[in-house]
Amino acid sequence: MKEQQKPSIYSLRLEELELWLKENGEPKFRSTQIFEWLYSKRISSFEDMTNVSKSLQDKLSQAFTVTTMKTLIKQESKDGTIKFLFELHDGYSIETVLMRHEYGNSVCVTTQVGCRIGCTFCASTLGGLKRNLEAGEIVAQVVNVQKALDETGERVSHVVIMGIGEPFDNYDAMLSFLKIINHDKALNIGARHITVSTSGIIPKIYAFADEQLQINFALSLHAPNTELRSKLMPINRAYKLDDLMKAVRYYVEKTGRRISFEYGLFGGENDTVAHAEELAKLIKGIKCHVNLIPVNYVPERDYVRTPKEQIFEFERTLKKHGINVTIRREHGHDIDAACGQLRAKERQEETR
Secondary structure (H helix, E strand, O other), X not given: OOOOOOXXXXXXXXXXXXXHHHHOOOOOOHXXXXXXXXXXXXXXXXXHOOOOOHHHHHHHHHHOEOOOXXXXXXXXXXXXXXXXXXXXXXXXXXXXXXXXXXXXXXEEOOOEEEOOOOOOOXXXXXXXXXXXXXXXXXXXXXXXXXXXXXXXXXXXXXXXXXXXXXXXXXXXXXXXXHXXXXXXXXXXXXXXXXXXXXXXXXXXXXXXXHHOOOOEEEEEOOOOOHHHHHHHOOHHHHOOHHHHHHHHHHHHHHHOOOEEEEEEEEOOOOOOHHHHHHHHHHHOOOXXXXXXXXXXXXXXXXXXXXXXXXXXXXXXXXXXXXXXEEEOOOOOOXXXXXXXXXXXXXXXXXXX
């Protein structure tokens, strides 16, 4: 498998680029020029930076690469959702999804090639974890989607880190990605328009709380008790539900921000009124919002959808207890909507 030796230029925050320029005998102001070429003009080669000297172009080219990704598949849904399957430099593939909302265009990005968490309902974990993405490969997903939107004069306004992989399992790259896309000289996506989701890596929840970012935070909960959560999400065996809820309370107290609980409804597993009552008790007193997610069918998994009226009954039960709750609107139901499903269908790296 071909290995890429040079890091992505997209992995550098502005201050890191300034330091690199200084170390290479170049003036600091070049950093804003380079960022403009990368994020405003969205060039694909250092040679396209026409107001940057040839010598600096050469230095950049020797040290970095402008990450480009080949679009293997582009699926478009009737509702405007677009799912991209991008090929990376080493032949691995990742998914990125554009979702259109009334409030703007949201991009769901991937942080790893595959996933080691092993959630029993998720297609992303099929085949395990291949490698982490570097920050620039996560940034490049947003840049590529923005290039597609350039054709219609639209812009990416929101980002969710809920694609393939566990973001907190690739914490440092994820954090750099957040700071890069938020920067006003880069993609200038507002912190409160960015959401990161974790399956529950407790030490990183504490670390993320201490960052004191204005980023929205979501937890994939999916069960109201530890036994059921361990069945659905093996990570619960390492990071117990009681300890996880302590970390959640720490986050809310430390930041003053609301947390979102992602709760997938799996027919006959976690979707009864009794489960809703138990969930309300578990999260009582926490500044939170519950996002109910009707499960997408994954051929490799056995879960089925909860009947519509039962979903509404679950919602009503939570509301009765004063829980802020919504049912997630489905996107791309007529394409390979489940996270990791398109990659699982087309995946070739199993043989590598």
